[in-house]
Amino acid sequence: MKAVAVILLTLVISAFGIELHCKLPETDIPQRWRSMHSECINKMRSQVQEELTAAMTYLAMGTHFLQDSVNRPGFAKFFLESASEEREHAMKIIQYLLMRGELTSEIGSLIRDPRPVETQWFSGVDALKSALELETNVTNKIRDIVIICEEPKIEPKFNDYHLVDWMTGEFLEEQYKGQRDLAGKISTLGKMMKEHGELGEFLFDKRMLKGEA
Numbered sequence: 278m279k280a281v282a283v284i285l286l287t288l289v290i291s292a293f294g295i296e297l298h299c300k301l302p303e304t305d306i307p308q309r310w311r312s313m314h315s316e317c318i319n320k321m322r323s324q325v326q327e328e329l330t331a332a333m334t335y336l337a338m339g340t341h342f343l344q345d346s347v348n349r350p351g352f353a354k355f356f357l358e359s360a361s362e363e364r365e366h367a368m369k370i371i372q373y374l375l376m377r378g379e380l381t382s383e384i385g386s387l388i389r390d391p392r393p394v395e396t397q398w399f400s401g402v403d404a405l406k407s408a409l410e411l412e413t414n415v416t417n418k419i420r421d422i423v424i425i426c427e428e429p430k431i432e433p434k435f436n437d438y439h440l441v442d443w444m445t446g447e448f449l450e451e452q453y454k455g456q457r458d459l460a461g462k463i464s465t466l467g468k469m470m471k472e473h474g475e476l477g478e479f480l481f482d483k484r485m486l487k488g489e490a
């Protein structure tokens with residue numbers, strides 16, 4: 278029955294030359310509520326790239342520790358979890374831009390080929406130090422966002438209070454906690470390896486697997 282109806286409808290449409298419009302005309306939405314400054318928008322857009330690059334770097338790190346020749350499942354678990362968190366950070370910034378009405382086009386330039394910043398690590402300590410350096414770089418990028426969004430160079434009086442507060446309270450907070458966690462891990466692992474060499478790394482890996490390091 279349905280098939281017959283569809284065929285009939287198609288015939289009617291073609292016979293009478295009715296044009297089907299699938300695209301609704303765009304609504305004329307007032308634009309004044311979109312208050313973000315272009316400099317600030319650009320900084321936020323590049324932060325999406327930064328977070329995705331961090332995600333890819335941690336994905337590479339996690340995979341490195343899963344190789345049969347390396348075989349450190351605790352390190353792998355830790356770095357793969359970090360990779361997921363970084364992806365979530367990218368998503369949070371995308372959602373923020375959507376909320377402010379500042380993400381209406383150019384998705385392609387926002388989400389494009391991020392690559393890991395490194396793909397080779399020589400030990401657990403080496404990877405943790407590299408992660409701390411990566412996070413330090415990300416923290417500096419977030420500070421740059423705060424500086425620009427608080428006082429855009431072209432329009433210094435435009436303080437984007439909400440964004441600055443959000444980036445400071447949510448992102449910087451997490452950066453500082455994450456950096457402290459990495460520094461603590463480097464310290465403990467360093468001490469364990471000083472006494473026990475490779476066995477120290479092996480034991481530390483076991484603790485990371487249980488989420489106890």
Ligand SMILES: *[C@@H]1O[C@H](CO)[C@@H](O)[C@H](O)[C@H]1NC(C)=O
Binds near residue numbers: 394410411414
């Ligand atoms: C951190 O930033 C410095 C300076 O820009 C750069 O040389 C280094 O490769 C970066 N490191 C990581 C792990 O992102």
Ligand SMILES: [Fe+2]
Binds near residue numbers: 328331362363
């Ligand atoms: Fe992040």
